[in-house]
Amino acid sequence: MSVDLKELQQNFKHHLFNQESSIVEHIVSDELSNEFRLGIYANAYMSRLLEVLENDYPVLQTLLGNETFYELGQAYIQQHPSTYTSLRWFGQHLVEFLQEVAPYHKTQCLAELAKFEWALVDAFNASDQQSITENDIAQVPPEQWPYLGFVFHPSVFNTTYQWNILPIWQAHKAGNPLPEPCTLPQMETCLVWRQDLKTLFRTLENDEAQMLASAGQGANFSQICEQLSQHIDDAEQIPMRAVSLLKTWLSQGLIADLRY
Amino acid sequence: MVRDKSNTRGDPTANRHERSDANQLQFLGIGLGLRTEYYDLIVQQQPSVDWFEILTENYMVDGGKPLYYLDAIREHYPMVMHGVSLSVGGTDPLNKQYLEQLKNLAQRVRPYWISDHLCWTGQGGHNLHDLMPLPYNEAAIKHVANRVRQVQEFLERRILLENVSSYVTFSHSEMSEWEFYSAVVEEADCLMLLDINNIYVSARNHHFDPKEYLAAMPKERVQQMHLAGHTDCGNYVIDTHDHPVVNPVWQLYEEALKRFGPVSTMIERDDRFPPFNELMLELDQARAIGKSILGKAA
Numbered sequence: 057m058s059v060d061l062k063e064l065q066q067n068f069k070h071h072l073f074n075q076e077s078s079i080v081e082h083i084v085s086d087e088l089s090n091e092f093r094l095g096i097y098a099n100a101y102m103s104r105l106l107e108v109l110e111n112d113y114p115v116l117q118t119l120l121g122n123e124t125f126y127e128l129g130q131a132y133i134q135q136h137p138s139t140y141t142s143l144r145w146f147g148q149h150l151v152e153f154l155q156e157v158a159p160y161h162k163t164q165c166l167a168e169l170a171k172f173e174w175a176l177v178d179a180f181n182a183s184d185q186q187s188i189t190e191n192d193i194a195q196v197p198p199e200q201w202p203y204l205g206f207v208f209h210p211s212v213f214n215t216t217y218q219w220n221i222l223p224i225w226q227a228h229k230a231g232n233p234l235p236e237p238c239t240l241p242q243m244e245t246c247l248v249w250r251q252d253l254k255t256l257f258r259t260l261e262n263d264e265a266q267m268l269a270s271a272g273q274g275a276n277f278s279q280i281c282e283q284l285s286q287h288i289d290d291a292e293q294i295p296m297r298a299v300s301l302l303k304t305w306l307s308q309g310l311i312a313d314l315r316y
Numbered sequence: 317m318v319r320d321k322s323n324t325r326g327d328p329t330a331n332r333h334e335r336s337d338a339n340q341l342q343f344l345g346i347g348l349g350l351r352t353e354y355y356d357l358i359v360q361q362q363p364s365v366d367w368f369e370i371l372t373e374n375y376m377v378d379g380g381k382p383l384y385y386l387d388a389i390r391e392h393y394p395m396v397m398h399g400v401s402l403s404v405g406g407t408d409p410l411n412k413q414y415l416e417q418l419k420n421l422a423q424r425v426r427p428y429w430i431s432d433h434l435c436w437t438g439q440g441g442h443n444l445h446d447l448m449p450l451p452y453n454e455a456a457i458k459h460v461a462n463r464v465r466q467v468q469e470f471l472e473r474r475i476l477l478e479n480v481s482s483y484v485t486f487s488h489s490e491m492s493e494w495e496f497y498s499a500v501v502e503e504a505d506c507l508m509l510l511d512i513n514n515i516y517v518s519a520r521n522h523h524f525d526p527k528e529y530l531a532a533m534p535k536e537r538v539q540q541m542h543l544a545g546h547t548d549c550g551n552y553v554i555d556t557h558d559h560p561v562v563n564p565v566w567q568l569y570e571e572a573l574k575r576f577g578p579v580s581t582m583i584e585r586d587d588r589f590p591p592f593n594e595l596m597l598e599l600d601q602a603r604a605i606g607k608s609i610l611g612k613a614a
């Protein structure tokens with residue numbers, strides 16, 4: 057490997073990252089200065105990565121306004137330069153960035169909105185896997201039901217938030233002015249998944265959110281029903297509610313496999 | 317509709333390389349870059365496009381829409397794979413994980429050929445997502461050719477290298493771009509994807525005669541050509557792929573056909589996507605130029 061080539065590329069990269077580098081003196085100037093010519097690359101680098109963030113976080117961009125969004129994007133690009141060949145992963149640290157870095161961390165709503173938008177990206181790109189149906193679950197012997205566990209489709213994600221994330225997202229989608237961010241009376245959980253190539257989402261009742269979380273952590277059907285008792289007083293209603301939610305999950309393609 | 321043409325250009329180098337498959341230097345006709353904006357239209361209407369070029373990295377995903385449409389469209393059209401991340405000019409070690417992904421995707425797509433760019437795209441573990449320029453000197457020729465050979469050995473096939481648009485000239489350069497490009501492909505024993513628009517863009521940015529560039533190309537290695545639009549800023553030009561192909565580029569394409577004969581050619585459009593029929597008109601224009609220059613052979 058040529059050491060000179062390595063140095064040249066290091067210096068060029070530092071110019072893209074910081075606009076300060078000794079590479080300038082190695083670029084020929086003519087009617088366009090060397091700095092202007094290097095600037096074409098620096099602009100392209102920045103605008104390409106900002107465009108990725110725009111595509112992954114369009115509602116966050118609208119909520120913040122272009123100027124603030126680009127400031128955020130530039131700070132993010134400085135801190136998290138891409139390390140993947142695919143741009144699909146470039147925006148993956150933005151939620152964490154918004155949670156930790158001033159002044160964004162003071163506005164919890166931003167990270168919550170970004171988390172929801174990233175869940176949509178994850179669901180869109182998740183692995184393909186066939187979902188099981190009611191017919192598959194009908195094959196489970198009755199004595200095995202208490203031990204039944206669930207493997208969710210790779211596109212299933214859920215996100216919880218304290219702010220009015222969904223009305224903001226929906227207003228953007230409809231092309232309407234965004235409502236002012238405000239806190240909700242209680243935390244909400246939203247389920248995101250992909251079915252028949254469509255990325256979908258819906259909010260969950262507390263009991264379904266708990267059932268989904270437990271199942272996702274490996275709880276079996278018997279344990280799930282036990283936990284539902286925290287939400288349902290009438291013990292007879294618990295298995296009926298559990299089966300009804302399970303049917304919904306099956307019809308929505310959320311379950312990829314069973315364990316028993 | 318034209319499908320799976322088998323009229324090879326009869327070039328002896330098609331079988332010269334031990335690892336080359338029988339499809340090398342095949343003439344596929346006039347193709348188009350496959351873009352998500354047109355997925356549904358292509359699946360539903362199966363337009364008269366001879367072949368599609370996919371952007372490799374867009375399909376290095378776990379699942380979902382891109383792979384679904386890739387398979388659906390591949391069923392009906394020949395395809396080639398065009399990547400932006402090999403970084404054959406880079407000084408980081410070759411990315412083995414990327415190469416594995418590339419090989420796996422090629423097994424799925426069964427492309428007629430695989431191409432990437434004569435450039436570097438990352439350094440120190442960072443990916444810059446741009447086609448970065450190289451100095452044109454002997455050390456760079458040896459460095460790049462050695463890496464291309466490693467890639468070809470891994471993929472068990474020859475690859476195509478594309479000339480990129482550039483905006484800077486390094487004081488380290490000892491030769492012209494066309495001398496450098498020709499030397500790299502000879503030394504690496506790889507094929508060429510000649511981007512006619514990039515030649516035009518670089519000629520404007522660096523004040524050389526694009527015809528001199530074309531004249532220096534080793535004819536037997538030119539497997540594919542690209543046509544695209546750009547942004548003309550007056551005293552410099554940026555390769556943006558967001559406009560129709562301009563007349564001077566069409567004229568240069570005519571010159572290329574005179575020199576190389578029929579070469580699989582496609583239109584790249586990456587932004588400001590027009591209605592599909594506007595792209596079809598550009599394909600028609602490419603076909604008409606081929607017919608006028610080459611007669612029925614095109």
